[in-house]
Amino acid sequence: MILHHFGNEGTIYEGDAIEVLRGFEDETADMIFADPPYYLQLGNELRRPDESRVSSVSDEWDHFSSFGDYDSFTLAWLGECRRVLKPEGTIWVIGTYHNIFRIGRCLQDLGFWILNDVIWLKSNPMPNFRGRRFTNAHETLIWAKKSKDSGYTFNYWDMKSLNDDLQMRSDWLLPVCSGSERIRDGGKRAHSTQKPAALLHRVILSSTKPGDIVLDPFLGSGTTAVVAQSLGRKWIGIERDASYVRLSARRINDLSSRRMSSETAPSLSPHPSRRDAGRVSFGNLVESGFLLPGQFVFSRSGDKKAMVNADGSVSVNGSRGSIHKLSAEMLGRERANGWDYWFFYEGDELVSIDVLRSRYRELTARHDNIRGR
Ligand SMILES: C[S@@+](CC[C@H](N)C(=O)[O-])C[C@H]1O[C@@H](n2cnc3c(N)ncnc32)[C@H](O)[C@@H]1O
Incomplete structure (x- = not known):
């Protein structure tokens, strides 16, 4: 051995x-x-x-x-x-x-x-x-x-x-x-x-x-x-x-x-208190490795950032929740669409996380085509 x-x-x-x-x-x-x-x-x-x-x-x-x-x-x-x-x-x-x-x-x-x-x-x-x-x-x-x-x-x-x-x-x-x-x-x-x-x-x-x-x-x-x-x-x-x-x-x-960040510990901890076939959740992107726990996502201008958690939530300064909840908090509104708010770095460029949703869908669609053959 x-x-x-x-x-x-x-x-x-x-x-x-x-x-x-x-x-x-x-x-x-x-x-x-x-x-x-x-x-x-x-x-x-x-x-x-x-x-x-x-x-x-x-x-x-x-x-x-x-x-x-x-x-x-x-x-x-x-x-x-x-x-x-x-x-x-x-x-x-x-x-x-x-x-x-x-x-x-x-x-x-x-x-x-x-x-x-x-x-x-x-x-x-x-x-x-x-x-x-x-x-x-x-x-x-x-x-x-x-x-x-x-x-x-x-x-x-x-x-x-x-x-x-x-x-x-x-x-x-x-x-x-x-x-x-x-x-x-x-x-x-x-x-x-x-x-x-x-x-x-x-x-x-x-x-x-x-x-x-x-x-x-x-x-x-x-x-x-x-x-x-x-x-x-x-x-x-x-x-x-x-x-x-x-x-x-x-x-x-x-x-x-x-590995993207050395501050990953909170991203891995279990959720403190307490997604169907066609939909792509933020969690799907994390479990498929499009985004990693501990990686950061940013506002469009790059001045605000949130850490991605393993359970598909994000955290900003001790506040933890869905991409939607945290983007609403950043904007001081009751509701917001996290898919429009958050971006990630691809090389030197900030790219909308919505692009990843499209990439995930493309991957699944390619698989569906294989099934039809
Ligand atoms: C079904 S595959 C596991 C695949 C793995 N989950 C992955 O994601 O790659 C089973 C593996 O067990 C190994 N294996 C089979 N019999 C074994 C044994 N008696 N002891 C140790 N490894 C064994 C094989 O070489 C094979 O790589």
Whole structure:
């Protein structure tokens, strides 16, 4: 096993998940996010009607000999996760119809208590090329606490704030990882199952506090580590493939150089007191990385500034609220439209945040076109 340290923020253990977990002390992690092998059982490579090859998960790491083999593997790593989870910790496991039902059963058999199943509804799913089944347009996340009677963290108000002041539901419409977010090496996808940062943003922001330790036993391209670090959480990742470890390290180091402000702490703290398909909320821009927590937005003349918070609110001198509320405060009015008021620096130029809303829509529209093909 090889260890890779990233300051005090996080560590990657290069090795087998079960073996590495066995070496951890009891009650180490505040939250676990796991994106385990799916056991997709893809016999032949997937081809489009024009015979072009579809890039999918055919990696060696997804191969098991039988359902029994997969279940033994699942019980072993989940059992270790339960042991290393703090008493008030929670676990998130993401999967598809191939594996998520088996994982749900294992979770319950091990004593975990399921809090929610969350549907990640893909705004741009891969089409069903042969037209023999419904387009598979979602993945399922199971969120569970350690036992029936244990406590847990749920940042209700952060989620509500992120959702334009509407209670966050259990169906999350988010695009799959594509465009500039998708990491490529020589034109090819660097990792076949890179998850979107926006998904991890919601998971981590909802169920951890700043400074908490987030553990990902199947780190892959490092999405969990990158988002945890950008949200001021500590993290531990386990990954056995050295090339993926190098990829994660590159992403984490890139993130460190992208940080905008050293005064980010308030932007990461939970909301002190207490957004539908076509709409783009300010929170969508933050969770998708168009704006980072701790970054500043400015009035048109640049003389007023507000800090962006992880929950999609903004802060000015101790006052915290939506982009609309804070722009009204700046203007001394009862109401104002924050989309008209706030700007961000792109290079040396102040650009309206409304431009980012258009960019986000463009991204989603491109995905919709892909779906129609
Ligand atoms: C579904 S991918 C995770 C993708 C990740 N969430 C991301 O955003 O990039 C699963 C990862 O687990 C790794 N893996 C599979 N079996 C493993 C094991 N026994 N121990 C450690 N890593 C393993 C694979 O190499 C793969 O990178």
